[in-house]
Amino acid sequence: MYHQTLGRKSYSFPDLKTLLAKATPDRSGDHLAGVAAENAAERVAAQLCLAEVPLQRFLEEPLIPYEIDEVTRLIFDTFDQSAFGPVSHLNVGEFRNWLLSDERTSAELADLAPGLMPEMVAAVSKIMRNQDLITVARKCQVITKFRNTIGLPGRLSARLQPNHPTDDLKGVAASILDGLLYGCGDAVIGINPVTDDHRVLSDLLKMIDDLRQRFEIPAQSCVLGHVTTQLEALRQGAPVDLVFQSIAGTEATNRSFGINLRMLEEAREAALALNRGTLGQNVMYFETGQGSALSADAHHGLDQQTCEARAYAVARHFKPLLVNTVVGFIGPEYLFDGKQITRAGLEDHFCGKLLGLPMGCDVCYTNHAEADQDDMDNLLTLLGVAGCTYFMGVPGADDIMLSYQSTSFHDIRYLRSVLKLRPAPEFEEWLVKMGITGEDGELTRIDFHNPLIRSLPEFTF
Amino acid sequence: MPEEPASIPPEPGETHSPDEGLTLANPDSGGDASVIENPWQSLRRFTPARIALGRTGHSLPTRELLNFQLAHAQARDAVYSAFDPNLVAGQLAERGYSSLQVHSQATDRTAFLKRPDLGRRLNPTARETLLEYASQGHPTPDLVFVLGDGLSAEAIHRHAVPVLDLTAQALQAEGWQIGPVVIASQSRVALGDEIGQLLKAGQVAILIGERPGLSAADSLGIYLTYQPHVGRLESERNCISNVRPEGLSYEAASSTLLDLVKRAKLFHYSGVKLKEQ
Numbered sequence: 105m106y107h108q109t110l111g112r113k114s115y116s117f118p119d120l121k122t123l124l125a126k127a128t129p130d131r132s133g134d135h136l137a138g139v140a141a142e143n144a145a146e147r148v149a150a151q152l153c154l155a156e157v158p159l160q161r162f163l164e165e166p167l168i169p170y171e172i173d174e175v176t177r178l179i180f181d182t183f184d185q186s187a188f189g190p191v192s193h194l195n196v197g198e199f200r201n202w203l204l205s206d207e208r209t210s211a212e213l214a215d216l217a218p219g220l221m222p223e224m225v226a227a228v229s230k231i232m233r234n235q236d237l238i239t240v241a242r243k244c245q246v247i248t249k250f251r252n253t254i255g256l257p258g259r260l261s262a263r264l265q266p267n268h269p270t271d272d273l274k275g276v277a278a279s280i281l282d283g284l285l286y287g288c289g290d291a292v293i294g295i296n297p298v299t300d301d302h303r304v305l306s307d308l309l310k311m312i313d314d315l316r317q318r319f320e321i322p323a324q325s326c327v328l329g330h331v332t333t334q335l336e337a338l339r340q341g342a343p344v345d346l347v348f349q350s351i352a353g354t355e356a357t358n359r360s361f362g363i364n365l366r367m368l369e370e371a372r373e374a375a376l377a378l379n380r381g382t383l384g385q386n387v388m389y390f391e392t393g394q395g396s397a398l399s400a401d402a403h404h405g406l407d408q409q410t411c412e413a414r415a416y417a418v419a420r421h422f423k424p425l426l427v428n429t430v431v432g433f434i435g436p437e438y439l440f441d442g443k444q445i446t447r448a449g450l451e452d453h454f455c456g457k458l459l460g461l462p463m464g465c466d467v468c469y470t471n472h473a474e475a476d477q478d479d480m481d482n483l484l485t486l487l488g489v490a491g492c493t494y495f496m497g498v499p500g501a502d503d504i505m506l507s508y509q510s511t512s513f514h515d516i517r518y519l520r521s522v523l524k525l526r527p528a529p530e531f532e533e534w535l536v537k538m539g540i541t542g543e544d545g546e547l548t549r550i551d552f553h554n555p556l557i558r559s560l561p562e563f564t565f
Numbered sequence: 566m567p568e569e570p571a572s573i574p575p576e577p578g579e580t581h582s583p584d585e586g587l588t589l590a591n592p593d594s595g596g597d598a599s600v601i602e603n604p605w606q607s608l609r610r611f612t613p614a615r616i617a618l619g620r621t622g623h624s625l626p627t628r629e630l631l632n633f634q635l636a637h638a639q640a641r642d643a644v645y646s647a648f649d650p651n652l653v654a655g656q657l658a659e660r661g662y663s664s665l666q667v668h669s670q671a672t673d674r675t676a677f678l679k680r681p682d683l684g685r686r687l688n689p690t691a692r693e694t695l696l697e698y699a700s701q702g703h704p705t706p707d708l709v710f711v712l713g714d715g716l717s718a719e720a721i722h723r724h725a726v727p728v729l730d731l732t733a734q735a736l737q738a739e740g741w742q743i744g745p746v747v748i749a750s751q752s753r754v755a756l757g758d759e760i761g762q763l764l765k766a767g768q769v770a771i772l773i774g775e776r777p778g779l780s781a782a783d784s785l786g787i788y789l790t791y792q793p794h795v796g797r798l799e800s801e802r803n804c805i806s807n808v809r810p811e812g813l814s815y816e817a818a819s820s821t822l823l824d825l826v827k828r829a830k831l832f833h834y835s836g837v838k839l840k841e842q
Contacts, residue, residue, distance in 0.1 A: 275612035500615025
């Protein structure tokens with residue numbers, strides 16, 4: 105039982121998960137789940153109480169029992185006690201101060217990551233303001249490699265997302281060319297297929313692989329089918345670079361996705377065996393998002409942000425090239441408006457980075473959310489300042505397959521330009537070689553002399 | 566893969582006719598010197614995606630920016646458009662259908678958006694309306710149609726009654742007992758379960774406004790549930806999506822629905838298992 109007194113009023117919280125939920129900044133999904141604070145004062149009372157909770161407490165009180173949840177088991181079994189050392193004597197409030205101190209270095213934060221449980225990171229995020237989340241995340245450096253190097257300081261990568269409502273190869277290829285000509289695709293060329301069929305996946309993977317080899321593009325591809333479908337395509341000989349899967353922070357939610365940790369391990373081993381990475385072997389790509397556990401009725405009374413942080417413990421176990429939170433996709437019953445989407449995006453990026461993940465964000469919304477492109481501009485800019493690893497590049501920000509709005513190739517150009525960020529170095533070199541950007545990193549005026557444009561007739565898509 | 570190899574002019578600026586495979590149009594900035602057009606606009610024939618938009622600096626040209634804003638505005642307006650159950654009741658009466666009007670527990674649009682669970686249950690007045698109807702000794706309906714606003718009232722205003730009429734006429738001709746049409750405000754798909762249960766319907770087909778996209782704000786969805794009752798799973802329904810003249814036509818949607826309801830009656834279930842049959 106946790107108690108907090110404010111003036112003459114006293115507040116009680118029966119357990120740690122309730123305390124965490126009540127301390128969470130306001131969002132519709134926690135109200136839907138019935139775990140949110142009843143009013144603003146109760147929320148701050150919970151935050152004051154949470155600030156006094158020793159980090160050690162998280163090792164003593166699992167939020168979901170060890171016996172019934174393999175994500176809890178993964179968190180406890182892989183916890184690195186010695187890495188935890190530097191902060192093991194702190195409470196949550198002191199941990200916030202420690203993180204924000206001038207003395208903290210990027211190396212120190214990287215060394216700490218294996219000694220942090222996701223629940224500790226979620227807890228401290230709940231008592232941090234947006235600028236705190238940005239300040240600390242900016243100091244975290246996470247570098248991963250496959251055919252290029254993602255996450256170096258001063259760099260910003262982009263997933264090229266060329267979706268098409270019927271998986272039409274020419275339609276997908278047209279969007280890929282558009283994205284490349286705007287300097288996007290260094291994180292991954294990643295397609296969400298309409299049809300989760302290994303033959304569809306194989307056709308798309310072969311098309312991208314042909315394109316990549318023909319133009320010697322230092323990038324990787326992925327078709328985001330179910331992990332089992334990707335493995336089937338791989339077994340049939342498809343050129344699989346990265347294996348994708350949506351993951352969540354509870355075993356029951358993952359079960360609703362048709363996956364478990366063993367399947368992810370098998371997938372990783374299969375992709376590693378292909379040995380297709382030239383610079384590194386980070387072969388996994390994960391997507392997450394607040395609200396998925398509640399949506400699957402598998403949240404065990406936890407708030408959605410704590411569930412989300414637990415998903416990052418799953419992700420980091422498999423050493424991914426990329427992770428992103430699809431922050432506004434799930435709808436207004438989980439994140440109601442631009443303010444809630446913004447807060448969630450900053451929290452997710454902070455938690456992922458502090459736990460050692462190459463964290464990107466699908467800055468996005470649906471048409472029934474109280475949000476618009478201005479909100480996306482704001483979050484994109486904030487996350488750019490926070491050092492977010494990559495964003496989505498969707499033609500005109502309008503995903504014609506998934507029917508939601510994300511960020512565009514133009515948005516990537518905007519952020520690189522105003523924050524002086526450059527693409528992954530190998531990809532940057534390729535963009536200059538192809539005459540897409542100049543030595544200054546700005547787009548050139550592409551005309552018929554551009555090598556990619558001149559090669560179009562030979563590219564038989 | 567391709568039957569049509571892409572072709573571009575060998576020299577910059579040369580023009581091809583549109584049916585000559587891939588041609589690269591001369592950049593056309595419409596006379597605006599600030600706009601840099603993309604010389605791959607002809608790739609647009611392969612995809613409805615917003616490609617080759619051109620740019621001014623790193624930003625969208627004004628025309629493309631406002632095109633997008635218009636599409637989003639139409640989608641937003643559709644989500645918040647006021648549902649007019651009396652208008653729908655009038656359309657139904659003109660075609661000889663009687664109707665009942667009900668409301669979910671979501672009192673307004675904000676509650677509806679934040680609390681999907683409230684949109685899945687009837688308010689007390691609505692329950693009374695349906696219980697009273699059921700106690701009046703009408704024949705037990707084989708199928709009940711529900712017209713629910715969902716996320717786009719416009720979809721119901723425009724498309725629901727014609728689709729219902731096509732389907733109901735065909736079923737009545739085969740001797741099916743069609744119950745009263747229920748018009749439901751602030752409704753989610755699962756509201757049909759409670760409605761069907763109270764009316765003791767053999768099946769319920771709810772025609773509902775889908776979440777507006779940028780390309781269409783008045784798309785209608787149809788969900789069929791065999792022996793509806795509160796607690797039915799999503800996997801126990803069959804769905805027909807994107808019904809509108811520019812998408813799946815009324816005739817095609819009605820024909821698919823007819824096929825589903827007949828097979829559901831034959832096999833005594835709906836949902837994933839029926840789809841696989």
